[in-house]
Amino acid sequence: VQGAHARLNYMADQARSTGSIVIDVNNNPDGAPNYVSVDLKVPAANKLKAGFNQTTHAAWSDTTNSNPIQDLIDMVSYADDNGIPYGAIEMSKTRFNSFVSHPKVIAWTKGRMMVSDSVTYPVGKIDVLAALEGFNLPPIVINDSKYTAEVDGIVTAVGSAFDDDNV
Numbered sequence: 001v002q003g004a005h006a007r008l009n010y011m012a013d014q015a016r017s018t019g020s021i022v023i024d025v026n027n028n029p030d031g032a033p034n035y036v037s038v039d040l041k042v043p044a045a046n047k048l049k050a051g052f053n054q055t056t057h058a059a060w061s062d063t064t065n066s067n068p069i070q071d072l073i074d075m076v077s078y079a080d081d082n083g084i085p086y087g088a089i090e091m092s093k094t095r096f097n098s099f100v101s102h103p104k105v106i107a108w109t110k111g112r113m114m115v116s117d118s119v120t121y122p123v124g125k126i127d128v129l130a131a132l133e134g135f136n137l138p139p140i141v142i143n144d145s146k147y148t149a150e151v152d153g154i155v156t157a158v159g160s161a162f163d164d165d166n167v
């Protein structure tokens with residue numbers, strides 16, 4: 001029962017983060033060897049890239065030109081304008097760690113906390129989440145799910161299903 005439940009959760013993480021479900025020998029090693037892919041028909045217009053509503057379209061890894069907080073604001077605004085329901089902003093733990101260490105996120109958080117730029121203050125994850133709370137954004141949910149499957153009776157890690165590159 002736990003194995004079946006884990007596989008359903010794995011597929012749900014895939015669906016939320018990619019808009020599709022893929023079942024193959026990597027995530028279903030004791031099942032049928034056939035490859036199955038289900039496209040959940042998320043409209044291409046709803047698959048936004050970082051910086052989609054800014055002058056410079058830049059991935060968050062581009063710490064000079066990207067603006068992750070503005071991306072979140074723009075994503076929520078896009079969802080509101082297009083009648084897309086949401087309850088949270090979900091991202092992988094890896095993506096969240098890069099988000100909170102982004103120079104613009106740190107500067108924005110220090111500004112919200114009224115910490116002077118001349119003051120050395122180690123901005124942490126809790127500081128970033130607290131600064132975002134009163135800013136009319138849904139809560140950030142960190143997906144750190146890791147899954148296993150049995151291969152010939154041995155529990156084997158199959159990893160995370162939530163795509164690190166997607167929010």
